[in-house]
Amino acid sequence: MWVVSSRMLSIRNLKTYFRTPKGLARAVDGVSLDIGPGEVVGVVGESGCGKSVMALSILGLLPRPPAYFAGGEILFNDQDLLKFKPDEMRRLRGNQISMIFQEPMSALNPVFTVGNQLQEVFQVHRNLGRAEALQNAIDMLAKVGVPAPERRVREYPYQLSGGMRQRVMIAMALACRPALLLADEPTTALDVSIQAQIIELMTALKEELDTAILLITHDLGVVAEITRRVAVMYTGKIMEEAPTLDLFDAPLHPYTRGLLTSIPRADASFETESLTEIKGVVPSVAALPPGYHFEPRCPEAIDICRAQAPALEEARPGHRVACWRAAHA
Amino acid sequence: MPELLTVQNLVKHFPVRRGFLGRRTAVVHAVDDVSFSLGENETLGLVGESGCGKTTTGFSILRLIEPTSGEVCFRGENILSLPPERLRHLRRHMQIVFQDPFGSLNPRLTVERVIEEPLLNHEDLSGAERRIRVQEALVMVGLLPEHMTRFPHEFSGGQRQRICVARALVLRPRLVIGDEPVSALDVSVRAQVLNLMIRLQRQLNLSYLFISHDLAVIRYVSHRVGVMYLGQIVELAATKALYARPLHPYTWALLSAVPVPDPRRARQRIILEGDVPSPMNPPAGCRFHPRCTEVKSICREQAPIMRVVEDNHAVRCHLYEDGEPWNPAPPLHRKPEAGDKQPKGGNA
Numbered sequence: 001m002w003v004v005s006s007r008m009l010s011i012r013n014l015k016t017y018f019r020t021p022k023g024l025a026r027a028v029d030g031v032s033l034d035i036g037p038g039e040v041v042g043v044v045g046e047s048g049c050g051k052s053v054m055a056l057s058i059l060g061l062l063p064r065p066p067a068y069f070a071g072g073e074i075l076f077n078d079q080d081l082l083k084f085k086p087d088e089m090r091r092l093r094g095n096q097i098s099m100i101f102q103e104p105m106s107a108l109n110p111v112f113t114v115g116n117q118l119q120e121v122f123q124v125h126r127n128l129g130r131a132e133a134l135q136n137a138i139d140m141l142a143k144v145g146v147p148a149p150e151r152r153v154r155e156y157p158y159q160l161s162g163g164m165r166q167r168v169m170i171a172m173a174l175a176c177r178p179a180l181l182l183a184d185e186p187t188t189a190l191d192v193s194i195q196a197q198i199i200e201l202m203t204a205l206k207e208e209l210d211t212a213i214l215l216i217t218h219d220l221g222v223v224a225e226i227t228r229r230v231a232v233m234y235t236g237k238i239m240e241e242a243p244t245l246d247l248f249d250a251p252l253h254p255y256t257r258g259l260l261t262s263i264p265r266a267d268a269s270f271e272t273e274s275l276t277e278i279k280g281v282v283p284s285v286a287a288l289p290p291g292y293h294f295e296p297r298c299p300e301a302i303d304i305c306r307a308q309a310p311a312l313e314e315a316r317p318g319h320r321v322a323c324w325r326a327a328h329a
Numbered sequence: 330m331p332e333l334l335t336v337q338n339l340v341k342h343f344p345v346r347r348g349f350l351g352r353r354t355a356v357v358h359a360v361d362d363v364s365f366s367l368g369e370n371e372t373l374g375l376v377g378e379s380g381c382g383k384t385t386t387g388f389s390i391l392r393l394i395e396p397t398s399g400e401v402c403f404r405g406e407n408i409l410s411l412p413p414e415r416l417r418h419l420r421r422h423m424q425i426v427f428q429d430p431f432g433s434l435n436p437r438l439t440v441e442r443v444i445e446e447p448l449l450n451h452e453d454l455s456g457a458e459r460r461i462r463v464q465e466a467l468v469m470v471g472l473l474p475e476h477m478t479r480f481p482h483e484f485s486g487g488q489r490q491r492i493c494v495a496r497a498l499v500l501r502p503r504l505v506i507g508d509e510p511v512s513a514l515d516v517s518v519r520a521q522v523l524n525l526m527i528r529l530q531r532q533l534n535l536s537y538l539f540i541s542h543d544l545a546v547i548r549y550v551s552h553r554v555g556v557m558y559l560g561q562i563v564e565l566a567a568t569k570a571l572y573a574r575p576l577h578p579y580t581w582a583l584l585s586a587v588p589v590p591d592p593r594r595a596r597q598r599i600i601l602e603g604d605v606p607s608p609m610n611p612p613a614g615c616r617f618h619p620r621c622t623e624v625k626s627i628c629r630e631q632a633p634i635m636r637v638v639e640d641n642h643a644v645r646c647h648l649y650e651d652g653e654p655w656n657p658a659p660p661l662h663r664k665p666e667a668g669d670k671q672p673k674g675g676n677a
Binding site: 046047161163164191192193194195196197199200218219220221222223224225244245248249258259260262263264265266267270274275276277278279281282 | 378379485487488515516517518519520521523524542543544545546548549572582583584586587588589590591592593594598600601604605
């Protein structure tokens with residue numbers, strides 16, 4: 001059995017780089033993040049910020065080459081996942097740590113029934129026989145709110161709606177009651193009313209199974225709904241990390257503030273006269289500006305920002321920020 | 330406001346053909362009896378979940394797909410009965426911006442060729458005149474004249490969407506249909522494109538039909554909003570009224586379900602059961618009744634009609650037909666109170 005420590009997952013100075021024809025892409029560049037047992041941590045960022053690569057690094061799902069780890073460690077219950085052999089990783093994956101993806105259609109195998117794919121989890125990780133595994137699969141589908149699970153197990157993914165497919169993905173991911181669930185944009189491809197169902201489901205299952213969740217998303221609304229702590233990523237680095245309430249109440253980094261004031265809101269009590277724009281575009285990690293990567297877009301940049309990137313420092317208890325002005329205000 | 334566009338009882342049915350003989354076996358009711366109008370300088374938002382018919386409505390107005398029946402009047406002329414030559418002439422006043430700026434620009438054409446194409450079709454200009462118009466359009470959307478010689482792949486998503494806007498505006502149209510124009514863009518770039526579209530509306534006196542699934546985006550850009558469900562508009566009102574006091578149970582549920590970036594906000598979420606039914610055989614009676622929290626027996630039997638219940642606030646729902654109207658608390662208006670549940674998640 002695994003020994004549960006207070007920091008179940010501890011990512012330390014992780015560097016995941018890609019060798020590309022255009023040069024070295026530092027997709028994840030020195031990220032440190034801890035997740036405790038049963039904790040829900042959000043990672044927000046725009047496309048290309050490295051949030052998905054970070055999740056795939058944890059599970060060892062990146063093709064190597066072109067990816068390689070240039071440094072750091074990923075401690076899961078004090079064991080470094082980067083040093084795991086492929087078959088050790090395979091035993092862990094889907095069992096202790098599992099993942100759900102944005103597009104449930106491409107994450108499910110189209111030529112096998114839902115039952116087949118779900119059953120496999122129990123057969124591989126729990127050594128159950130076919131009949132018993134099938135029964136477990138049906139129970140799991142019922143738990144994630146799939147109606148008529150006895151009938152659904154015999155259906156193929158194309159016969160299910162998007163919301164139902166995501167429920168199947170969640171059933172598969174939680175089948176072995178993992179300690180950690182990596183959820184990569186789990187609601188992005190879904191309609192608003194279905195998105196609400198899935199958020200509700202994930203929250204309920206989290207309470208019941210005490211699974212820690214690393215929620216990766218670009219949607220600050222979803223982050224506000226379900227996370228306790230959140231890290232904001234930009235060009236492979238964490239810009240700010242804080243308890244969710246703190247981050248929304250008193251964001252310290254100009255990028256976080258920019259994100260929060262640039263999104264339109266649907267709640268009637270919140271009046272938006274005009275949205276603030278963050279100027280410029282997200283740079284590609286293969287062609288980063290020199291000095292501090294956010295400096296060209298930052299409305300508050302000072303001289304030192306052009307020369308040197310600030311380190312992630314604790315500005316208030318539990319609230320870390322990588323900004324020259326915020327850290328020394 | 331004088332009306333620029335009026336849509337009356339628009340219907341689009343797609344036949345489903347199956348088998349060797351291609352027999353018509355079913356009909357998809359993509360758009361069923363949609364009516365609205367759009368004034369000069371006005372933005373009407375159409376919002377709804379996938380499959381509700383919002384894009385089909387937009388395409389039908391431009392006759393990019395041929396509607397089954399109904400009437401679309403643009404400046405008093407019924408577009409649906411116009412001969413092709415006259416339609417071509419009117420089209421220059423009606424342009425569209427698509428969702429995917431990667432798919433809607435030909436990768437083999439330079440930006441200049443992309444933007445000048447509408448001019449070649451509709452105006453008789455010399456090469457030099459065209460070039461000036463292209464440059465003006467680029468500057469208008471916040472790009473540089475020298476970007477003209479580049480290819481679409483050299484631009485980011487937000488810049489490409491600006492190119493699409495420039496292409497739509499180069500003919501100086503009256504009406505622009507935006508079909509999810511910011512949905513494919515990054516969060517920090519979305520605000521740039523939205524603000525650009527709002528600014529250009531004021532500068533050029535444009536009317537927008539803005540189609541999106543995103544209730545927050547729709548609220549920001551629209552003067553009036555129509556909420557669509559299974560091919561019908563179920564509620565149509567001024568933006569402020571719709572968001573502060575939604576009348577249809579579907580709108581109510583949608584608004585309560587949108588994640589809002591405020592962890593302190595109290596939640597009274599209505600979770601809609603099940604999925605949107607197939608538009609191939611929409612439910613009898615009110616199309617929303619199988620998922621409605623307020624369903625009554627009449628809803629299963631009789632389809633409600635659109636009726637105006639307050640100033641410029643129309644709703645398609647039996648709850649407002651007689652007696653006491655349904656009067657729920659506005660879903661997103663409540664400030665948190667002591668004893669409210671704290672945001673969920675973790676025990677760190």
